[in-house]
Amino acid sequence: MLEPLKLTIQKSGRLFNQTADILKKCSFHLEYVDRSFRHVFKDFPLEILLVRDDDIPSLVHRGACDVGIVGLNEVKEFAASFTDFTESNQPEQNCQQTQGHRLHYECHLGFSRCRLSLAVPVEAEYHDLKWFSQKKIATSYPACLEEFMAKQGVEIQVVPISGSVETMPAMGVADGICDLVATGSSLVQHKLKEVATVFHSEAVMVSAREQLDPEKLKLLDLFCGRVKGVLKAQSSKYVMMNAPRVKLNRIMKLIPGLRKPTVMPLYSGELTFSDIHELKNTDDYVAVHAVATEPVFWSTIEALKNLGASSILVVPIEKIID
Numbered sequence: 001m002l003e004p005l006k007l008t009i010q011k012s013g014r015l016f017n018q019t020a021d022i023l024k025k026c027s028f029h030l031e032y033v034d035r036s037f038r039h040v041f042k043d044f045p046l047e048i049l050l051v052r053d054d055d056i057p058s059l060v061h062r063g064a065c066d067v068g069i070v071g072l073n074e075v076k077e078f079a080a081s082f083t084d085f086t087e088s089n090q091p092e093q094n095c096q097q098t099q100g101h102r103l104h105y106e107c108h109l110g111f112s113r114c115r116l117s118l119a120v121p122v123e124a125e126y127h128d129l130k131w132f133s134q135k136k137i138a139t140s141y142p143a144c145l146e147e148f149m150a151k152q153g154v155e156i157q158v159v160p161i162s163g164s165v166e167t168m169p170a171m172g173v174a175d176g177i178c179d180l181v182a183t184g185s186s187l188v189q190h191k192l193k194e195v196a197t198v199f200h201s202e203a204v205m206v207s208a209r210e211q212l213d214p215e216k217l218k219l220l221d222l223f224c225g226r227v228k229g230v231l232k233a234q235s236s237k238y239v240m241m242n243a244p245r246v247k248l249n250r251i252m253k254l255i256p257g258l259r260k261p262t263v264m265p266l267y268s269g270e271l272t273f274s275d276i277h278e279l280k281n282t283d284d285y286v287a288v289h290a291v292a293t294e295p296v297f298w299s300t301i302e303a304l305k306n307l308g309a310s311s312i313l314v315v316p317i318e319k320i321i322d
Contacts, residue, residue: 004045005219008065011037011050015112015203019069022109023048025318026226045219054078060208061103066216067223073116073141073180073201075103080143102210106224109203110231116141116198119187120176121169126195132156132176138168139178141198148198166190225321233317237292240315242266244308245286251307254300257293264289291317 009023010016020030028046030039037050049065056070057078118137120126129152138159139145149156159174166186168174178198181187187194205227207220236257243251252261264287288309296314304312 002045002215002219004040004047005067005216005223006047006049006065007223008049008051008056008059008068010053010056010070013053015053015069015071016050018111019109019203022227022230025230026223044223046223057103057206060206063208063211066212067106067205067207067220069109069203069205071112071114071201072108072204073114073144073199075204075206076199076201077141077144079103080147102208103206104209106205106207106209106220107228107231109205109227110235112203113201114180114182115200116144116178117181117194118176118178118196118198119166119181119192119194122191122193124176124193126193129154129196131195135175136173137176137178138165138174140165141178144198145178166192229319229321232293232320232322235293235295236317236320237296238313238315238317239288239290239292239296240311240313241288241304241309242285242311243288243304245284247307248286248288251288251304251309252290254303254307255290255292256296256300257291259291259293261288261290263287291320 009019023030027043028039028041028048030048039048039050040046049059051059053070054074054077056065056068057075059065060068061078118129118132120131124131129149132149133154134157136157136159137145138161140161140163142158142160145156146158159168161168161173165177165179167190168177169192170190177192180201181194184194205224209217209220212220239255241251248263255261266285266287292314301312301314
């Protein structure tokens with residue numbers, strides 16, 4: 001019996017909800033998540049385990065799981081905690097190196113975007129990173145913070161905190177903080193201002209690819225293919241319209257991401273089975289079908305109408321498989 005591919009994901013929160021939505025579109029529907037932390041599927045050899053997000057990089061790295069979906073911030077914190085960590089800048093390697101093993105980025109998922117940032121009290125006279133010299137900084141990401149500040153040549157005192165980092169300056173525990181920021185509203189609420197960005201983060205899918213046997217690698221590639229197909233479809237739309245033939249080139253330039261559209265002649269007359277062979281081409285108009293890989297805004301639709309396009313349809317796509 002084929003051993004299932006083991007996927008580990010965050011057990012709750014916004015990242016879980018978005019991950020579950022992607023998995024559902026891949027035909028992996030998670031049921032009874034409040035009662036079960038393990039899910040298996042009959043139609044595809046996959047086992048999903050729900051765990052704490054900060055455990056996911058370690059579980060994948062140790063080989064307890066084959067692939068994980070987690071925030072890039074957790075991957076970077078895990079990797080930075082190893083003294084022999086090196087991050088490859090070579091696209092073909094695409095990995096985080098830790099103690100001889102690699103965490104490969106299978107793909108960036110494009111949701112749960114945020115940034116790890118430094119913030120100080122609003123009344124602080126901040127000019128540059130030297131302000132933090134010898135000061136106490138509270139953070140849930142001590143390894144990333146120390147690595148960043150060391151590269152900047154700034155010595156600091158790190159105050160590791162597991163939660164409620166924003167409250168530390170007001171409590172006198174720290175002079176500033178290093179924490180994840182999405183909208184910045186929490187900083188405003190706690191009278192803090194963002195002054196520097198350590199790195200940007202989003203949900204990623206990582207694997208210990210080099211540790212997998214050939215059968216697991218096949219399963220991993222099939223699973224990644226499903227996920228990438230869903231992700232590509234989410235950012236794409238199927239666009240259909242009737243367009244004047246003489247303005248076709250200008251119209252095609254307006255559709256974002258347009259590649260090799262399908263252009264078909266329109267027909268005049270009554271469409272019946274008895275006279276379908278007698279239909280004649282309508283030379284002045286054509287039907288255009290295309291996949292737009294970028295958002296189609298109202299302004300784009302209005303511009304298409306101004307060029308004479310009509311019967312414009314913009315339809316969502318469920319999956320795109322190349």
